[in-house]
Amino acid sequence: MHIPDGFLDAKACIATGALGAGAIAYGLKKTKMTLARPEVPKIALIGAFIFAAQMLNFPVSGATSGHFLGGALASILFGPAVGVVIMSAVLIVQALVFQDGGLTVLGANIFCTGVIGSYVGYGVYRLGLTLLHGKATKVVTFLAAWCSIVAASCAVAVLLAWSGTFPLNVALTAMAGWHSLIGIGEGLVTALVVAYLAERNVTFDSASASKEASTV
């Protein structure tokens, strides 16, 4: 769901441009604090995989297609900050080299599929692990990826409505409707890849919980 130039008005482009730039700056800063060297080639390869997978449009219903986005995959594997960095790199390369997604709406695309996609995917995954005590991780991963797509599509709908393109309720229904179907593909690919690359799930223990609570 790469937004092309012309769909959003100036205020939406500027607001999302600022949000997108801020999110990238925060993502890079957070990445610097947590990244271990052996993860570098893995992050680069997942970025290449996400780019490749995004090219594979699959038929959804009638004359419509959908494609993988990857925010949930990147953030589940490496955390949401790295997820934003990976997704932003993919979106910037797609816009500059492949003319996929407009330049004035680059911030909007980074905000919707990069930031919302990564953080919603990661948030649902984390919530699912906590609620189910680390059980049924494949189902949790599927749901996390599905939610990330639907949330990203709703964010696009809100931006379209805010730009006066069409009314919010119509935008939300249409975007979430199609993307709840596309999200099934996203969920399956994400669950498959995470299950393949995960050695085990690091569950949310009380020690790190209290530590985090004290630092907030």
Place this chain on the structure above:
Amino acid sequence: MSMRDPVNETKERSAERADTGDVRVEVTGKKRKWLVMAIVTLLAAGIVSYFASPHPDGLERVAEDHGFLEKANEPSWTAWIPDYEIPGISSPMLKVGLAGVIGAAILFGVLYAISRPLSAKPREEGRRE
């Protein structure tokens, strides 16, 4: 390539993660699995991409159904590889496949170049026991 004990490395890194309060999977360090991911990536970008559905995606479908697809501006500039097809190549499969492989390679290179300077150096002292 380092010859670290994978068990110790895993323990150490999960300890680091507990410190930051992060919850995520312990990503595998097995080279064979990453090699498979690299091959899958190249096959997807280089070959399967040609067979991708040409139909409009979710957002384009919505734009078409609600009559604002024409609001999309034609770009005033031309990118190197517009629409994932390398200009000047006649074979449809080759121009898409090559575009995919080039894109995947660019992403690998860009993310490697960004993340390597951000990563912590391995602590050699602690590992020599």
